[in-house]
Amino acid sequence: MLAAILKSPGCLELEEVQDPQCPKGGALLEVSACAVCGTDVKMRQMGHKDLAYPRILGHEIVGRIAEIDRDCGLDKGDLVQVWPGIACGKCRPCQREEDNRCQEMKILGFNQDGGFAEMLALPWQCISRGLNLLPKGTDPALAALAEPLACCINGQEMAAVCRGDRVLILGGGPIGSLHALLAEAAGAEKVIVVEQLQSRILQLKRHTNADVISADGNEAEFLDSLEKTIFSETEGARVDVVMLAAPQIHIDSRLFRLLAPGGRICIFSGPGPGNYSELMDLRTIHYRELTITGSYGCSSRQNRKAVELLSSGKIKANWVITKRARLEKINDALNHSADRSGMKSVVCGK
Ligand SMILES: [Zn+2]
Ligand SMILES: [Zn+2]
Structure with missing residues (x-):
């Protein structure tokens, strides 16, 4: 598959790499859209304390299930939005629906490979709390705004x-x-x-x-x-x-x-x-x-709420997307975010 790999701060390269395998109890996604976050731009420039290299960035992810190793009501072909947290599900914050504060928190696109690639492997922890089925006809790029919107929900709940x-x-x-x-x-x-x-x-x-x-x-x-x-x-x-x-x-x-x-x-x-x-x-x-x-990040509950607000049209955020680019043009997408001429850019899959 094609993937954008951050080799070191300042060095982002497009490369053909081996397709990831479906993890045991997890799923394999074909990435439909991955929006660019300000953090991605920052990480391309100067890295991040939670990054290990080489790393595929991207944590605002929507994709189609290509393979799933779990009986959970989701099937091959379903379009899903991904909460990017990989939470243990057992610690006190996880038990209290505050899984963004999980004691063993890992995040797709930070500690594990993210969505700026054609395919994405989702570990088992992502399946039960992290996948949100999207209605038929959903624009994947718009649904990719669910994660940043969920972070805003977190901020507004805190305030x-x-x-x-x-x-x-x-x-x-x-x-x-x-x-x-x-x-x-x-x-x-x-x-x-x-x-x-x-x-x-x-x-x-x-x-x-x-x-x-x-x-x-x-x-x-x-x-x-x-x-x-x-x-x-x-x-x-x-x-x-x-x-x-x-x-x-x-x-x-x-x-x-x-x-x-x-x-x-x-x-x-x-x-x-x-x-x-x-x-x-x-x-x-x-x-x-x-x-x-x-406030920092969002919980899986807030992420579900964000998907609902976007899917129902209660929040109309189409206009916030001011650039769509193919993965081959990921640097254009990142530059659009960096030069602040528009609003949000989204890397779109096939
Ligand atoms: Zn973000
Ligand atoms: Zn936990």
Whole structure:
């Protein structure tokens, strides 16, 4: 089969390799679509702490079952979306439906080969909790957005986003866009997205009901002007949730000024080096009853929910896909994500 193999940081090569075998109790997939995550771009450039080389990347996977060694209601030919976690199923987090916190967690495209290939071997652990059967006629590329959407569900559950909330999303890329759609679907009273790039601002205005604010000027001035805008947009009430969906945002207690009492901040994007400092204004946290939370990855339950939201059309995210490429053109797909001109790119199979 053809596979895109990361040999070392900076060295991604397309190669013919041997087809994987169907693992005992597992399945073999023919990959139909694998979306590019910001992490894939980062890993192509500079590797990742959880990577062993050589590695096939890609963890936002949809494929057709070519072989399955388990009686589980799924058959050869079924189109499935894959939760990329390989969880033990036995530890305390796994037993509590928090399998993204599994004590022995491994992830496809990180610790095991992922979806930027024609075929993918799924170990037995993936079968019971990790495969979501898709309805006939599903666009595999759209279904590949289920994993990043599920990560957003995790972030919004951690920040307890609910009906009537005012939600501020800092960063309007693919993840910020999915957060905006999700917050709208959750019944948020107001969604505000802050973004730098004009092309993305236009997309967000066209396809969401969010108020989109252009982020320009230097950062210190920007936060002051953002505070004024938020103040006037909410008649002085400020927002209930701040979702950090851009790694370059400097995180410190000035963000508290944007929050209403009882407000929540979710550190969704992994902050870049030097982009975080003191968030320990404990007096303000106490008097204004603030919550600071983080989120990383998604559970298989959240992944199932994301598939349902996309399949039912409750979330319309087609527009978030701005490039489709064949595996042979994987570098174009990664570059589209890296240059941030559009939103999300998806590598599509035959
Ligand atoms: Zn991802
Ligand atoms: Zn576990």
